Amino acid sequence: MATAKGKGSAAATKRAARKVRILVGKPGLDGHDRGAKIIARALRDAGVEVIYTGLHQTPEMIVNTAAQEDVDGIGLSILSGAHNYLFPKVMELLREKKMGDVVLFGGGIIPDDDIPKLLKKGVDRVFTPGTRIQEIVEYVNARIQPRK
Amino acid sequence: MYDRKRLADLAERRKKWKDERLAPLLAKSPERRKRFSTVSDEEILALYTPDTLSNLEYDEDLGFPGEYPYTRGVQSSMYRGRLWTMRQFAGYGSAEDTNARFKFLLSQGQTGLSTAFHFPTLMGYDSDSPRAKGEVGMCGVAVDSLRDMEILFDGIPLDKVTTSMTINGPAAMVFAMYLAVAERQGVPFRKLGGTIQNDILKEYIAQHSWIFPPEPSMRIITDILAYCSDKVPKWNTISISGYHIREAGSTAVQELAFTIADGIAYVQAGIGAGIPVDRFAPRLSFFFNAHMDFFEEIAKYRAARRMWARIMRERFQAKDENSWKLRFHTQTAGCTLTAQQPMNNVVRVAIQALAGVLGGTQSLHTNSMDETLALPTEQSAMVALRTQQVLAEESGVANTVDPLGGSFFVEQMTNEMEEKAMEYIRRIDEMGGMVAAIKRGYPQREIADAAYHYQRLVDAGEKRVVGVNAYQVDEEQSIPLLRIDDGVERRQVARTRDVRRKRNARKAQACINALRDASLAPDVNLMPLLVDAAREYVTLGEMCDALRETMGVYTDPAMF
Numbered sequence: 001m002a003t004a005k006g007k008g009s010a011a012a013t014k015r016a017a018r019k020v021r022i023l024v025g026k027p028g029l030d031g032h033d034r035g036a037k038i039i040a041r042a043l044r045d046a047g048v049e050v051i052y053t054g055l056h057q058t059p060e061m062i063v064n065t066a067a068q069e070d071v072d073g074i075g076l077s078i079l080s081g082a083h084n085y086l087f088p089k090v091m092e093l094l095r096e097k098k099m100g101d102v103v104l105f106g107g108g109i110i111p112d113d114d115i116p117k118l119l120k121k122g123v124d125r126v127f128t129p130g131t132r133i134q135e136i137v138e139y140v141n142a143r144i145q146p147r148k
Numbered sequence: 149m150y151d152r153k154r155l156a157d158l159a160e161r162r163k164k165w166k167d168e169r170l171a172p173l174l175a176k177s178p179e180r181r182k183r184f185s186t187v188s189d190e191e192i193l194a195l196y197t198p199d200t201l202s203n204l205e206y207d208e209d210l211g212f213p214g215e216y217p218y219t220r221g222v223q224s225s226m227y228r229g230r231l232w233t234m235r236q237f238a239g240y241g242s243a244e245d246t247n248a249r250f251k252f253l254l255s256q257g258q259t260g261l262s263t264a265f266h267f268p269t270l271m272g273y274d275s276d277s278p279r280a281k282g283e284v285g286m287c288g289v290a291v292d293s294l295r296d297m298e299i300l301f302d303g304i305p306l307d308k309v310t311t312s313m314t315i316n317g318p319a320a321m322v323f324a325m326y327l328a329v330a331e332r333q334g335v336p337f338r339k340l341g342g343t344i345q346n347d348i349l350k351e352y353i354a355q356h357s358w359i360f361p362p363e364p365s366m367r368i369i370t371d372i373l374a375y376c377s378d379k380v381p382k383w384n385t386i387s388i389s390g391y392h393i394r395e396a397g398s399t400a401v402q403e404l405a406f407t408i409a410d411g412i413a414y415v416q417a418g419i420g421a422g423i424p425v426d427r428f429a430p431r432l433s434f435f436f437n438a439h440m441d442f443f444e445e446i447a448k449y450r451a452a453r454r455m456w457a458r459i460m461r462e463r464f465q466a467k468d469e470n471s472w473k474l475r476f477h478t479q480t481a482g483c484t485l486t487a488q489q490p491m492n493n494v495v496r497v498a499i500q501a502l503a504g505v506l507g508g509t510q511s512l513h514t515n516s517m518d519e520t521l522a523l524p525t526e527q528s529a530m531v532a533l534r535t536q537q538v539l540a541e542e543s544g545v546a547n548t549v550d551p552l553g554g555s556f557f558v559e560q561m562t563n564e565m566e567e568k569a570m571e572y573i574r575r576i577d578e579m580g581g582m583v584a585a586i587k588r589g590y591p592q593r594e595i596a597d598a599a600y601h602y603q604r605l606v607d608a609g610e611k612r613v614v615g616v617n618a619y620q621v622d623e624e625q626s627i628p629l630l631r632i633d634d635g636v637e638r639r640q641v642a643r644t645r646d647v648r649r650k651r652n653a654r655k656a657q658a659c660i661n662a663l664r665d666a667s668l669a670p671d672v673n674l675m676p677l678l679v680d681a682a683r684e685y686v687t688l689g690e691m692c693d694a695l696r697e698t699m700g701v702y703t704d705p706a707m708f
Contacts, residue, residue: 024708029267029283031356034397034483037596037708038603044708054706055356056271058279080267081522081632085282111521112625129487129520130616132607 020144021049023071025062027090030080031055035107039075042133043140059086063093066102073144075136076106083110083118091122103144107131149204159199170194187441187611188399189601190564196556202563209454209563213549217457219450219562220550221508222473227546232504233511234536235312235477239264239289240523241636243299246289250304252526256533260511261304262312264288265322270357272318272692275640284637287523292644293687297325298332307335311342312387312477312511317359319346320368321691324678327380331683343384343433343477346372349410349582353591355392356704359692362583364667364699368674369414370421373428375675384433386414387477393591394437395483397599400448403437404565405572406582406591408455412573413582415464429460430470433510438500439481445500446552447561449476449507455566478504479513485520488615490627493517498535505545506552512536522629589707596708644687651685659684664694 024040026033033055044050051069053062066074074094078086087106094102100122107127110118115126124143127136184192193200204210211217214224223229236253238261239246250261266288268280274292275284284290291297301311306329315322323344330340348365351358358365369386376385390407398406411432418428434452438445456474460466480500485493494517501514514532516524524532540546552558579585586592605611612618648656659681666672681691 029271029273029279029357030287031351031354033356033704034395034599038397038600040708041596041600050708052706052708054704056704080283081286082282089282109521111629130613132617133603134607 018146019047019049020073020140020146021051021069021071022140022144023051023053023062023066023069023074025053025057025065025074025076025090026055027057027059027062027076027086028078028080028082029056030078032079032108033077035079036075036077038133039077039107039136042137046137046141048140059089059093062090063097063099066094067097067099070147071102072147073103073105073140075140076104076108078106078108078110081109083108084114087118087123088121095122101147105139105143107136149201149206150198155199158197162195162197162199186400186444187439187602188401188444188598189605190399190401190444196560198556201556201560204559204563210553210559216461216469216472218453218473220553222453222475222510226508226549227505227540228549231540231546232509232536233260233310234258234533234540235260235262235511235513236529236533237262237264237314237479237513238529239266240287240630241285241289241632242640243289243291243296245285245636247300247302247304249526249529250300253529253533254304254309256530257537258533260310260312262513263300263314265313265315266290267357269322269688270315270317272321272359272688272696274687274689275637275644277689280637282637284640285632290636290640291322291325292640292689293647293685294325294328294682295643295647295685297322297329301326301329301333305335306330306333307339312345312384313343314345316345316348316351316355317357317365318688318692319344319348320372320675320678321682321688323372324675324682325688327679328682337380338382340380341382343387344372345387345389345435347386347389347410347435349413349586350389350392350407352586352702353393353406353410354396354398354595355389358702360695360699361702362586364695365702366413366417366583367670370417370423371673371675373414373418374421374423375673376431377423377427381431383431385428385431387433387435388414389435391435391437391479393595394439394481396595397483397602398595399598400439400441400444401565401568402572402591402594402598404448404452404455405569405576407434407436408452408459408569409573409576409582409585411456412459412463415460416581419464425460425464425466426468426471429464429466430468430473434474434476436476436478436504436509437481438478438504438507440484440496440500442499442503443558443561444565445503446507447558447565449478449504449509450550450553450558450562451565451569452476453508454562455569475510477511477513478507478509480504480515482515482519485515485517486613486615487520487625488620489623490517490521490625492615493520494531494535497532498539501535501539502543502545505539506550508550518627518629521625521627522631525628525630527628589705592705592707647685647687656681656684656686656690659686660690660694663691664698667695667698
């Protein structure tokens with residue numbers, strides 16, 4: 001795992017003053033991390049505190065990291081076709097940990113037909129191939145604030 | 149290649165043309181942009197002439213086809229003798245589903261097979277592992293044991309069709325299963341032709357389907373080299389791959405440089421394991437990307453052949469001509485396909501495929517238009533295959549060898565490609581070779597930087613992508629997509645559990661124990677033990693678990 005600003009107990013810092021913290025996650029077994037890394041860099045360049053999980057994470061690993069790092073949002077990159085399992089599973093685990101207010105978004109190779117189902121299960125936004133980086137940065141800035 | 153005095157005259161006249169002819173025109177109507185560059189952002193000049201071509205000597209730098217340094221091609225008759233192998237990468241769902249797709253492709257004139265395994269197989273997990281949940285059959289075919297391999301190649305004669313398998317971390321295990329299938333079909337190992345990708349270094353660099361750390365992985369690879377040189381002499385033991393490096397966002401030069409540097413590392417490892425270079429080097433093959441920038445790609449393939457020939461002959465003192473020849477497979481660039489207006493992808497693929505052919509590829513996969521959305525449907529896979537057939541049968545490009553050889557532009561680009569790639573290779577040598585460079589994160593970081601730079605250019609509109617940042621339309625997804633049936637996972641898990649129940653448990657366990665023990669003895673070749681295990685229906689996950697215990701696992705350093 002790598003953090004932009006180093007690991008540590010974020011919970012101890014003053015929440016109101018702190019930067020937005022985003023976990024960029026790569027669940028599943030596929031190795032396509034080009035998009036995830038570009039998003040991680042772009043968010044970091046835009047002043048967001050970014051934690052990147054690295055590849056091959058299970059939903060449990062992602063939610064545990066999200067809890068430890070006290071993040072405000074989770075962006076998942078999925079290109080393996082397993083999005084219909086992985087997004088809802090992460091959402092379910094977040095709710096179990098009383099972290100249902102963490103904003104879950106993501107992108108990858110996701111057919112249009114699947115998007116409404118994912119949104120209904122609690123995913124906040126799904127970005128599809130060809131999205132401009134700036135659009136994702138603007139979304140994060142507008143939608144995600146430090147959790148109370 | 150040209151007379152010096154005449155070149156100097158020409159340079160003078162070019163300058164005159166530029167000042168007197170071009171400059172007044174540009175003063176009135178300037179060029180479309182300030183700087184023209186390739187998709188890799190290498191600058192391109194307005195015009196190439198003999199005097200802009202740095203020191204090209206025909207015999208030393210080009211030669212004849214089938215002769216050193218093979219710049220013009222590795223075979224002397226090239227496609228006039230035999231067309232490239234049309235080899236479409238296929239695999240989804242169950243072994244039955246993929247077997248049917250293989251037979252369909254062969255019936256449509258495809259001439260070789262190429263197998264896509266699902267991610268659990270690529271990572272060395274069985275379908276009933278918790279790590280496989282949601283992924284079974286999604287991105288390739290599920291193979292857990294010899295039972296699946298028997299079904300996958302049912303009715304396909306392995307002595308007549310060559311098979312390529314994209315498998316790396318568990319390449320030795322899947323290859324062992326393939327050998328066991330051949331044995332059941334009564335095909336001697338000596339007659340088997342095909343390829344395992346088996347290129348673990350580019351997994352750490354780009355594709356990321358790894359299991360073990362670099363050193364034990366390299367030991368498994370040298371075991372395969374030694375085993376094949378003795379028992380399966382027609383098999384391509386490593387397909388040294390730039391494809392995934394490029395897909396991860398590298399430039400063309402980086403793709404070329406890192407791939408050749410990986411090749412150097414394998415040759416060093418083979419020699420280090422005591423195998424004479426000419427025993428294994430002729431069976432090394434390569435795999436490159438065909439990206440969107442047409443001439444840059446052609447120059448890349450031509451430079452690759454010349455570099456490999458020189459490295460093998462001069463650096464490694466190989467004596468067998470076959471050790472000098474860089475034979476390669478090409479796949480069109482998946483990352484250039486767009487979800488927007490997906491029919492346009494057919495055109496992109498055709499241009500990329502043409503670059504592969506003009507670059508002298510030995511085999512080719514053309515992507516399907518729908519691959520940015522899902523795995524290809526039968527219809528879209530057929531259009532992709534037909535694209536190759538149109539190139540081969542109708543376009544006339546296969547009528548002569550290396551038709552772009554001698555183009556001032558292409559030759560200069562080929563020279564520059566070689567120079568820049570050799571500069572990277574020198575840097576990697578200074579770090580202590582590719583394994584050391586990977587541990588420092590060097591190629592990984594170079595690629596991530598290039599990917600980010602390119603994305604910035606696209607977002608700024610400096611690089612245009614039709615349908616994405618130019619000529620957009622409002623559209624709904626309009627093409628039919630392949631869906632993987634939810635029952636695949638359930639049925640596959642049931643089959644693998646059934647295999648474990650029905651096999652000879654004592655023999656299977658003995659194979660697993662023997663494998664684990666052998667992994668602790670560096671002088672024992674693991675291949676025969678893996679073939680024994682495959683015969684006894686030991687599953688892929690079990691073989692890999694046995695070696696995970698002794699070899700450890702590799703985890704992503706997660707740099708960004």
